Amino acid sequence: MLGGSSYVWARKHNSIHHSLTNITGQDDDINVGFLGRLSPHQPRLKLHRLQHLYLWVLYGFLAIKWHLIDDFHDVLTGRIGTHRIPRPRGRDLVILLGGKAVFFHAGVRRAAAAAPVVDRAVVLRHCFLR
Numbered sequence: 001m002l003g004g005s006s007y008v009w010a011r012k013h014n015s016i017h018h019s020l021t022n023i024t025g026q027d028d029d030i031n032v033g034f035l036g037r038l039s040p041h042q043p044r045l046k047l048h049r050l051q052h053l054y055l056w057v058l059y060g061f062l063a064i065k066w067h068l069i070d071d072f073h074d075v076l077t078g079r080i081g082t083h084r085i086p087r088p089r090g091r092d093l094v095i096l097l098g099g100k101a102v103f104f105h106a107g108v109r110r111a112a113a114a115a116p117v118v119d120r121a122v123v124l125r126h127c128f129l130r
Helices: 005-018 046-059 063-077 090-128
Strands: none
Touching: 005 063, 005 090, 063 090
C-alpha cells in the first residue's frame, strides 16, 4: 500500500520507461523540471552545478508528487508525457480510486494520531525552555 496507481505504473514504468529508457522527451522519469538535469539533452542551468548536493533531498519528495499530482494528472489528461494512455474504466477505475481513498484515509489517520504527540511536544517545550 504505497499509494501509487498500479494502472498508471504499468503504463508509465513498464511500457514507456522500459521501452524508451532515459530518452529526453520520451521517458518522463528523467523529467524533474528545472531543478535537475538528468540528461545531456536537457537545458543546463547554473543551479545544476549543485544538484549532486540538493537533488538527493528533493528526490525523497518525488513519491509524494507522484501520488498527489502525477497519477491524477496522467489519468485525467490521458497522457504520460507525450504518450497517450487509455483512461481507466470499470474495474480499473474502481481499483485506482479505491486505492487512492485507502491511501489518503490512512495518511489522514496517521497525521491525526501524530497530532497529540506534536501538541505535547510544543507544550513541553514552552513549559521547560523558558
